[in-house]
Amino acid sequence: MADSATTTIVDLGRLSLSHGEGARLDLEVQLEPLQLGGQTYRAAGESVAARIDISRPTNGYAFRLRFPLRVEGPCMRCLDQATPSVEVDAREVDQADTDDEELRSPYVVEDDLHVGRWAHDAAVLALPTRILCRTDCAGLCPTCGESLNDADQADHEHETAPDPRWHKLRELKLD
Numbered sequence: 602m603a604d605s606a607t608t609t610i611v612d613l614g615r616l617s618l619s620h621g622e623g624a625r626l627d628l629e630v631q632l633e634p635l636q637l638g639g640q641t642y643r644a645a646g647e648s649v650a651a652r653i654d655i656s657r658p659t660n661g662y663a664f665r666l667r668f669p670l671r672v673e674g675p676c677m678r679c680l681d682q683a684t685p686s687v688e689v690d691a692r693e694v695d696q697a698d699t700d701d702e703e704l705r706s707p708y709v710v711e712d713d714l715h716v717g718r719w720a721h722d723a724a725v726l727a728l729p730t731r732i733l734c735r736t737d738c739a740g741l742c743p744t745c746g747e748s749l750n751d752a753d754q755a756d757h758e759h760e761t762a763p764d765p766r767w768h769k770l771r772e773l774k775l776d
């Protein structure tokens with residue numbers, strides 16, 4: 602899996618685009634698992650349906666990468682399953698014959714566009730920094746550790762330090 606993800610590569614030379622020409626490619630790209638906030642998120646489904654627009658405005662290339670993304674992983678607040686969706690839309694330019702790093706794309710090596718790596722990085726940037734199961738996730742009860750989502754507020758009005766006398770009373774009741 603990881604190998605195919607990193608080797609989704611477009612050979613730009615084979616497109617043989619002249620200046621002013623463009624091309625549109627639709628590719629299935631397998632994403633490597635995404636590491637966010639110490640948690641691991643995976644694209645739902647086997648791969649993402651990526652659309653790549655390639656143009657040659659001047660001496661080089663301009664790229665646009667788009668794909669709908671839905672990932673699965675733990676909610677960063679309550680650890681329940683979260684499945685956020687985003688539209689990834691990223692652009693890159695790669696100017697030939699320049700020493701200006703800003704004009705070079707890290708995803709273009711020789712004549713190859715490394716779509717797998719780019720899609721992975723673009724996905725990380727497109728996702729929210731806090732991934733939640735729902736926008737108003739209430740998180741976990743700091744006292745008992747249970748999820749407060751859909752929980753009865755009254756069930757979590759714990760005494761901060763349980764009074765041992767109550768414990769004794771409960772034992773008596775059980776008898």
Ligand SMILES: [Zn+2]
Binds near residue numbers: 676677678740
């Ligand atoms: Zn949550």
Ligand SMILES: [Zn+2]
Binds near residue numbers: 743744745747756759
């Ligand atoms: Zn609680």
